Amino acid sequence: MKKSLVILITILLSAVIYGCSSSSEAENADNNTEDKPTLTLGQTNWTSTIVPTQIVKQILEDMGYNVEVQDAELGAVYTGLSTADVDIFMDSWSPQQDQYMEEYSDSIERISASYEDAGAGMVVPEYMEDINDVGDLKGREDIVNNEILAISEADPAMEDLQDIIDAYDLDMEMVNSSEGAMLAAAEAKIEEQEPVVLYGWEPHSMFQQLDLKILTNEKVPEIYGDTSIHVTVQNGLQEKAPEAYNFLSNWSISIDDMTEMITKIDDGQNSEDVAQTWIENNQDEIDNMKSN
Structure with missing residues (x-):
């Protein structure tokens, strides 16, 4: 009888300890999730914006961030960046959109070039x-x-x-x-x-x-010349989400990959599926962007 009682007590204590441990692990997991802020990506209806936005959304979610996509006209995206209602914009064109960078120079910044030599x-x-x-x-x-x-x-x-x-x-x-x-x-x-x-x-x-x-533009080649596309963020992103900021600071993608994905989406493929396929095929490159 005593032996059975000892075994029963041991089992009960183990269950209590395991329950506390599991609760603590779950609580830590919740806390880790809570430590990651919600990030908002601004998205225009251009396919050149949709492709990198959907890719980065999935990558940031894999990094533990909650991510929202806010559809808006271009001017509203930049206004949102200036007020920190939008954290990230993946399709900032230079020189075409430089006027916004000048207008909101105190509150937004370009942190990487996605690709250059765009026509x-x-x-x-x-x-x-x-x-x-x-x-x-x-x-x-x-x-x-x-x-x-x-x-x-x-x-x-x-x-x-x-x-x-x-x-x-x-x-x-x-x-x-x-x-x-x-x-x-x-x-x-x-x-x-x-x-x-x-x-x-x-x-x-x-x-x-x-x-x-x-068409070439020999008379005023400075217009549309040397076009490059950048990641633009609100100034507080580095403090708000340092891992995301570091990753986006190293972000790049080829024009060929962009063109291929845009064509797939225009042909009716789901943008999230197209983005996921690119991620699967470029995981080593993504890992380098995160770690550099």
């Missing part, structure tokens, strides 16, 4: 063989009904586009709309092999899907 400017179909520089349109503006299909006039890149029109004294006006509407209008003309000029940028699937080329 942007006036774009035409490859079958317009005699139109290769913007200057080739001078005096022939009527072949495209004196129109340039363009994105929202609120985008700062449209100011640069207008500067090119003025520099060449072109008799052309922008027809502003959303990215999707612009591309749909261009595609309709291209299907009929009609001349068309639109605003384009790389990386983007439009070049593969519509067989387009960017």
